[in-house]
Amino acid sequence: xGVETKNEDNKRVFPVSEKVEDVLxxxxxxxxxxxxxxxxxxxxxxxxxxxxxxxKLILSDKEIVAKNYIFCAGGKSSPTTGSTGFGYKLAxxxxxxxxxxxxxxxxxxxxxxxxxxxxxxxxxxxxxLSEKQRDYLYKILTKHKCIKWGVGIVSEKVxxxxxxxxxxxxxxQKAIKNLKPDFLLLDGNFKxxxxxxxxxxxxxxxxxxxxxxxxxxxxVTRDGCLNDTTIHTKxxxxxxxxxxxxxxxxxxxxxNFTAKVITNGSTEAFDKFYLKNKNRRLRYFKGEYMYHxxxxxxxxxxxxxxxxxxxxxxxxxxxxxxxxxxxxxxxxMNEILATCDTLGVPVLIDCCYYGACADLTMNFNYTCIxxxxxxxxxxxxxGFMRIGMRLTREDNNDPLFVYNKNNYVNRIAAAxxxxxxxxxxxxxxxxxxxxxxxxxxxxxxxxxxRDERRALQTQLGIEVDPLDK
Numbered sequence: 001x002g003v004e005t006k007n008e009d010n011k012r013v014f015p016v017s018e019k020v021e022d023v024l025x026x027x028x029x030x031x032x033x034x035x036x037x038x039x040x041x042x043x044x045x046x047x048x049x050x051x052x053x054x055x056k057l058i059l060s061d062k063e064i065v066a067k068n069y070i071f072c073a074g075g076k077s078s079p080t081t082g083s084t085g086f087g088y089k090l091a092x093x094x095x096x097x098x099x100x101x102x103x104x105x106x107x108x109x110x111x112x113x114x115x116x117x118x119x120x121x122x123x124x125x126x127x128x129l130s131e132k133q134r135d136y137l138y139k140i141l142t143k144h145k146c147i148k149w150g151v152g153i154v155s156e157k158v159x160x161x162x163x164x165x166x167x168x169x170x171x172x173q174k175a176i177k178n179l180k181p182d183f184l185l186l187d188g189n190f191k192x193x194x195x196x197x198x199x200x201x202x203x204x205x206x207x208x209x210x211x212x213x214x215x216x217x218x219x220v221t222r223d224g225c226l227n228d229t230t231i232h233t234k235x236x237x238x239x240x241x242x243x244x245x246x247x248x249x250x251x252x253x254x255x256n257f258t259a260k261v262i263t264n265g266s267t268e269a270f271d272k273f274y275l276k277n278k279n280r281r282l283r284y285f286k287g288e289y290m291y292h293x294x295x296x297x298x299x300x301x302x303x304x305x306x307x308x309x310x311x312x313x314x315x316x317x318x319x320x321x322x323x324x325x326x327x328x329x330x331x332x333m334n335e336i337l338a339t340c341d342t343l344g345v346p347v348l349i350d351c352c353y354y355g356a357c358a359d360l361t362m363n364f365n366y367t368c369i370x371x372x373x374x375x376x377x378x379x380x381x382x383g384f385m386r387i388g389m390r391l392t393r394e395d396n397n398d399p400l401f402v403y404n405k406n407n408y409v410n411r412i413a414a415a416x417x418x419x420x421x422x423x424x425x426x427x428x429x430x431x432x433x434x435x436x437x438x439x440x441x442x443x444x445x446x447x448x449x450r451d452e453r454r455a456l457q458t459q460l461g462i463e464v465d466p467l468d469k
Contacts, residue, residue: 260390263386274295317348
């Protein structure tokens with residue numbers, strides 16, 4: 001039928017390409033050329049006999065009359081493939097004697113390179129395989145129903161802090177967290193912190209098939225993050241929808257902000273906001289994120305807290321929601337946003353604590369709001385990866401949009417963020433529990449924040465407010 005084949009050691013025949021799709025396409029072409037129709041999604045439910053001959057084939061949705069019938073039926077070992085064992089019953093109805101199957105344990109000798117299936121024989125150290133071979137084996141390994149696998153990812157910041165060996169151990173601990181293995185085979189001459197029995201094997205990815213398989217999954221996962229040119233857009237779309245999936249908070253007006261860019265945390269979005277409004281006075285409440293105090297020192301003329309003086313038309317405002325100092329909504333937030341609407345004062349809403357909050361009403365319908373930032377640093381322990389998103393009303397082609405359009409973004413961060421967003425809801429119990437605990441300790445945290453603020457103000461040479469206690 002036009003498919004080039006090869007014979008394996010066990011005398012079985014496979015396509016040279018090792019792709020079942022090639023066989024299927026050739027079969028479909030052959031059937032089409034011979035005007036043979038295929039009844040898809042039609043289950044055989046029985047037959048009608050006329051004497052010793054089959055008169056009709058009964059399908060779930062119709063009956064078929066033919067001159068000859070060929071039955072191909074599988075056993076009961078893999079019902080997920082559609083092989084239910086019905087062929088046994090059908091054969092029995094047609095007068096054949098069925099010998100009852102008897103379960104048995106059959107020893108199978110495996111070579112060092114894998115099992116009897118052709119694809120598995122190619123499993124080897126990922127570094128010795130081509131990209132095409134790795135991708136092919138990755139699909140087999142990750143989709144096989146009898147294989148459980150996990151991936152642990154550690155950021156470059158953690159590597160710099162604890163060194164590459166300790167980071168490798170940490171990644172292994174993360175990878176097995178949800179697998180519950182009985183025994184660990186480690187590639188190297190070290191052990192990891194785990195109660196699971198383990199054995200270290202130097203150059204294990206060249207000696208043990210399971211370690212080789214793990215190296216393939218790890219390599220393809222990493223390369224996928226680096227080579228997927230659409231990973232950041234997938235992340236942005238998921239992040240936006242994830243925000244709206246909350247059941248513990250009420251969000252309105254976010255639909256007005258559909259222009260999305262990935263950022264290196266919230267702070268990169270702050271910097272662009274400062275630059276865009278450099279000719280205005282930067283204003284914020286006492287208790288805000290101290291990065292803004294450094295910005296005033298570096299980019300703006302000194303300006304009072306919002307708490308101390310009324311707003312003016314040449315001001316620009318940053319306000320966090322949840323508020324950085326309390327974890328709730330600032331009591332004057334809606335009042336100030338209404339004033340900004342009247343005066344035409346641009347506002348950035350910093351939502352970096354979103355995902356670790358509850359019982360908030362987040363109203364983004366004020367026209368003064370130009371930028372909204374979100375980050376995963378407070379929802380998940382990924383602060384060093386700086387995974388953030390900025391929302392604006394439209395694409396203004398500023399540097400962040402230019403970066404995103406040209407794919408000049410952190411794809412690893414986007415991939416990690418996407419994995420977390422797909423795994424956890426914005427209200428997942430750990431984050432909510434952390435939020436509840438922070439509420440109970442609100443007074444202690446507020447005092448600690450003020451102490452930090454005063455220390456940083458002194459370091460920056462900013463006058464400390466004597467009433468800020």
